[in-house]
Amino acid sequence: MRGSLLPGVIALIMLGLLLVVAGCSSGDSDATATSPGDPAARFPQKTLVVGIDGDYTPFSYLDSGGNPKGFDVDSMKWIAGKKGLTIRFQPTAWDGIIPSLQAGKIDLVYSGMTITPERAEQVNFSTPYWEVRQDVVVRNDSSITLDDVRAGNTIIGAQDGCTAAIWVDTNLIMTNKMPEDGLKHYANTPLALEDLMAGRVDAVIYDDHALQTMITGRPVRTLGSIGTQEQFGIAVRRSDPELLATLNDGLAQLKADPYWQELIIKYNMQ
Numbered sequence: 001m002r003g004s005l006l007p008g009v010i011a012l013i014m015l016g017l018l019l020v021v022a023g024c025s026s027g028d029s030d031a032t033a034t035s036p037g038d039p040a041a042r043f044p045q046k047t048l049v050v051g052i053d054g055d056y057t058p059f060s061y062l063d064s065g066g067n068p069k070g071f072d073v074d075s076m077k078w079i080a081g082k083k084g085l086t087i088r089f090q091p092t093a094w095d096g097i098i099p100s101l102q103a104g105k106i107d108l109v110y111s112g113m114t115i116t117p118e119r120a121e122q123v124n125f126s127t128p129y130w131e132v133r134q135d136v137v138v139r140n141d142s143s144i145t146l147d148d149v150r151a152g153n154t155i156i157g158a159q160d161g162c163t164a165a166i167w168v169d170t171n172l173i174m175t176n177k178m179p180e181d182g183l184k185h186y187a188n189t190p191l192a193l194e195d196l197m198a199g200r201v202d203a204v205i206y207d208d209h210a211l212q213t214m215i216t217g218r219p220v221r222t223l224g225s226i227g228t229q230e231q232f233g234i235a236v237r238r239s240d241p242e243l244l245a246t247l248n249d250g251l252a253q254l255k256a257d258p259y260w261q262e263l264i265i266k267y268n269m270q
Helices: 002-031 071-083 094-102 146-151 163-173 189-197 208-214 241-255 258-266
Strands: 047-052 060-062 086-091 108-114 130-139 156-159 183-186 203-207 220-236
Touching: 047 071, 047 094, 060 071, 060 108, 071 086, 071 108, 071 241, 071 258, 094 108, 094 220, 108 130, 130 163, 130 189, 130 208, 146 220, 156 163, 156 189, 163 183, 163 203, 163 220, 183 189, 189 203, 189 208, 189 220, 203 208, 203 220, 208 220, 220 241, 241 258
Parallel strands: 047 086, 047 108, 156 183, 156 203
Antiparallel strands: 108 220, 130 203, 130 220
16 A cells, blocks of 8 residues: 555655746746847846936036036936836045046946047946037136136136046146146045135136026126037946847837927026
8 A cells, every 4th residue: 555655646746846947947037028229137136336427407407405506417317217217316526536436336427428539448438418518707807818827827626526627637737838737636526616606716617507507696707718629428337238239229119209408408408
């Protein structure tokens, strides 16, 4: 009797094992239902930290409640929504934003970063999404001309790590038109404007849209611009090609959508 039951018992055990294995396989398939090309599959359950300059109106800034706002912020939110990405904005000191990206403290920089050969050696850039120039502002009562600035005959204030400071260093200091102390460095441009109004610098140079927003209501005026013809791009680590591809596709979709023009109007960037 005992010997005749054994094969049946073994068969039942084997059937149970098959059902368990089949159940596990089915569960795994449901958990990975996203396709390989889906951004959610490439960045599962990851919150991407977006580094921004918190004082760069109209591209990125913090409102009175400390909430990120701006053209770039809204653009990134739109792309994240289309691509199924979870994001969080992190205001970061501009002169340390690329080191923060390389150290993994943030995952990308979307905050009016000019594409330059020097930066491109450290990070990968998206396709360009905006073009800017560098405006020069002086006090209302100043007799300084744009030619004086180009000749290095002024004391210039500029934000650390920004294109204006790089332009002054490359075109004026390194060519011996201006001594090194002719360029005053600031943590942000509003501080440079305060020194301009106080007479501690003769001129301030910064990105056109952002600077025009900052000088509203101040006793300063725009002399003109220096033709740097800069293009903005989103920066990512060189080790994140899939993220770069996702952002490039998102940018292309955004610029083809009516929302892009809505943002331009919203932030007075016509």
